[in-house]
Structure formats: structure tokens, C-alpha cells
Amino acid sequence: MIKDQKWVWQLSEWPKFVYDGKLLAPALAEAHWMHGMLAGKSQTIGFEGVQQIALDALVDEVIYTAAIEGVRFPRELVHSSVVRKHEFSSSRTDSRNVDGLVDVIDDAIAHADQPLDADRLCRWQSALFPGEVSHTLKCVVGHFRDGHGHMRIVSGSHGQEVVHYEAPPSSDVPKEMARFLQWFDDTKPTQKQPQDLYYDGFARAAIAHLWFECIHPFEDGNGRVGRAIVSMALAQSLRETTGLYSLSCQLFTARNEYYEALNSAQRGEMKVSDWVKWFIGQSTKACAIATKNIDQIIEKRRFWEKVQDSALNERQKRVLHLLLDTGSRTAPDGLNAEKYMALTGVSKATATRDLSALVNVGQLCTHGVGRALRYYLELNFREAGPHPAPCVKG
Structure with a gap:
């Protein structure tokens, strides 16, 4: 003082x-x-x-x-x-x-x-x-x-x-x-x-x-x-x-x-x-x-209301719940087939098919191509910050 x-x-x-x-x-x-x-x-x-x-x-x-x-x-x-x-x-x-x-x-x-x-x-x-x-x-x-x-x-x-x-x-x-x-x-x-x-x-x-x-x-x-x-x-x-x-x-x-x-x-x-x-x-x-x-709670509710009539299997529901509840902690760089396999224990073919189906019905969007292909929840993608290209919906 x-x-x-x-x-x-x-x-x-x-x-x-x-x-x-x-x-x-x-x-x-x-x-x-x-x-x-x-x-x-x-x-x-x-x-x-x-x-x-x-x-x-x-x-x-x-x-x-x-x-x-x-x-x-x-x-x-x-x-x-x-x-x-x-x-x-x-x-x-x-x-x-x-x-x-x-x-x-x-x-x-x-x-x-x-x-x-x-x-x-x-x-x-x-x-x-x-x-x-x-x-x-x-x-x-x-x-x-x-x-x-x-x-x-x-x-x-x-x-x-x-x-x-x-x-x-x-x-x-x-x-x-x-x-x-x-x-x-x-x-x-x-x-x-x-x-x-x-x-x-x-x-x-x-x-x-x-x-x-x-x-x-x-x-x-x-x-x-x-x-x-x-x-x-x-x-x-x-x-x-x-x-x-x-x-x-x-x-x-x-x-x-x-x-x-x-x-x-x-x-x-x-x-x-x-x-x-x-x-x-x-x-x-x-x-x-x-x-x-x-x-975020409201967005999650709207998300589930939008997908409640979709024919999701239990694997897809579990991964969507993880992405909604933990966001970037589950997939900090986005979700790919390998990460999906680790979360669900399925083969790569099944992982790719599950992810493609989620994109087609609008629950996930994608960014990148080939080995750089990543999947995001639309709301998580918006929160993740700027990207070099827009997220593509199914």
C-alpha cells in the first residue's frame, strides 16, 4: 500500500x-x-x-x-x-x-x-x-x-x-x-x-x-x-x-x-x-x-425431435448421444470411420454405411474428402469455429 x-x-x-x-x-x-x-x-x-x-x-x-x-x-x-x-x-x-x-x-x-x-x-x-x-x-x-x-x-x-x-x-x-x-x-x-x-x-x-x-x-x-x-x-x-x-x-x-x-x-x-x-x-x-x-439444451431437443421418426439403429443413437453430450471431447477433429469403429466395435464397412445413412437423413454433415473426410453434427460444426470450406449436408 x-x-x-x-x-x-x-x-x-x-x-x-x-x-x-x-x-x-x-x-x-x-x-x-x-x-x-x-x-x-x-x-x-x-x-x-x-x-x-x-x-x-x-x-x-x-x-x-x-x-x-x-x-x-x-x-x-x-x-x-x-x-x-x-x-x-x-x-x-x-x-x-x-x-x-x-x-x-x-x-x-x-x-x-x-x-x-x-x-x-x-x-x-x-x-x-x-x-x-x-x-x-x-x-x-x-x-x-x-x-x-x-x-x-x-x-x-x-x-x-x-x-x-x-x-x-x-x-x-x-x-x-x-x-x-x-x-x-x-x-x-x-x-x-x-x-x-x-x-x-x-x-x-x-x-x-x-x-x-x-x-x-x-x-x-x-x-x-x-x-x-x-x-x-x-x-x-x-x-x-x-x-x-x-x-x-x-x-x-x-x-x-x-x-x-x-x-x-x-x-x-x-x-x-x-x-x-x-x-x-x-x-x-x-x-x-x-x-x-x-x-444448447433447446438445440439438442430440437435435434431429437427432428430425428425421432428416423430408423436409427442403437449404434447410431449411441454415437449421436455422445456427440451431443460431449461434443468436441468425443471427436475433437470430427468423426471418421475409424473413430466410429472404435466407439461401436463394428467393421469399417458397417461404420461407413452407418455414417452415410446419418448424412443422408440430415443428422450429420461432412467436411473434407478422402482420408480427410470428417462427420459433424450441424450444431457442433457451427460451434467449432471457422473452416476452409462449408459443411456439406446429406
């Missing part, structure tokens, strides 16, 4: 964060438009489709909010925990850390209408560290930090440490958290909300995350708890009890920018338009990715 520059909590205006609504209006309009697109398209895939999107989003949120902190959870383990919880199963996975984080994120979204208080936050943080001790810092969990002095976020070797952030002293945490939680409750979206307490939902989530991270009330787990607060704030403003996209997945992708944006907003002044704008942009990108996923 520049000499004599203060952390935001040291300023006389603390904690009155402000942002320029006019400056952020275009970014906010785009974020709300993209979320509206996501919500609208989700209605076209039916209840089961929406449930699957929500489940995948929750799995991603758990995986990536942990990954941002350097904690790696296997997808199959997280998926199993989420499914069991949503099936109201009393059994859990073999990883209490996974189950704990699933519980936290799910509670933040599904019960966003319930008050957020110190006890609830402490239960969230405790759930991240089964056994009542953080293995990262070897500290007791389940309550606000109560050590002496300040908490510092540092990097570098001993004697050459770089201080990235210094939080308020532990003795101030109860007071600071009481003020934060009162603000969070006062600004909760309601139909009778006073104008001076109104915040756009995305801006409120951005400020809530920044404010919580500035206080840094726990010895460990502040990032994960802070992003759970973001999930709760967005669920409140968007009136959703299930999340349709994972913001943490996008934040993980841009994690260097994420750290820089947060760190910049934690010093200097209470005007945080840059931070809020950056946060809104990441929310828009996360919504756009989820919307694209729904578009």
Missing part, C-alpha cells in the same frame, strides 16, 4: 459506500436484460430442465467458490452431495467439507427470505470446517475472530512479506458486523422500501461482498462466506429460490482480476463505482454462459 494511504475502514466516511448510478446505468441495464433472457429461456425447457440447470449451477457454485480459495472438490463428490440434499436423503457423502459448503450455498439461496444475522453467519463458517478447527490456519471456528490486533493478508517469504490488506482490529468486529447486518436487513428488497434505502440488486450484492470482505470477521473462510452472501443478496433481488447460474465459476475464471478489483476497492476512498461496475460485468457474463447452456 502507498505510504500514508488508508484502508477504507480507516476513513471518516466509513462505511458509507457510494457509486455513480448514472455511470453504471448501461452496465446494470445489460445485466438485467441478460438475466431476463436467462429466466425467459429457462421457461422453455420445462420444470425438469430448470431443475437440472439449477442443480448444475449449484454444483458449479460449490466447486468454484472453493477453488477460488485453492480448495479442490471432485465434481462427482459435489454432485452426489447436491443430489442427496435435494432428494432429502439423510445420508451424506464421505466428505463433510463438501456437504458443509453445499449446505451453506443452498441455505443462502433457498432461504434468502430469512434474516441474516451473526448466528447464521457463524453456522455457515463452522460448516466449512467440520471438526471445529480450520486445518488451514489451525484456528477455532464458529465465531468471529477474537485475537489481538489486526488480521493481515500477506504474501512473500519471511522478512519480505507484502501486505495486501489489513482488516479492522478483532475488538471492532462485533460492532462492525452489527452495522453491516443492520444495513443488509434495511436494504433487503421490499415493496415498501424507502427510496434512501433502495439499491439495485446487483449493486447491493457487490457492496455487500466488498463490505463483508473489508471487515474480514472470521479467521478463515471469509471468501466463501462472502460469496454466499452474494448468492443470498441476488436471490433476494431477483426473487429466486434456485440459482440458474454460477457467479463463482465466472469469478474463478477471472480470479486475478477479482483479487485486484477487491483489493483496489479496499483502499483509497468510499466511491466504489469501479468495483461495482466490474462485479456487474461478471454477473452479466455468468448469465450469458448459463443462457448459452440453455440454448
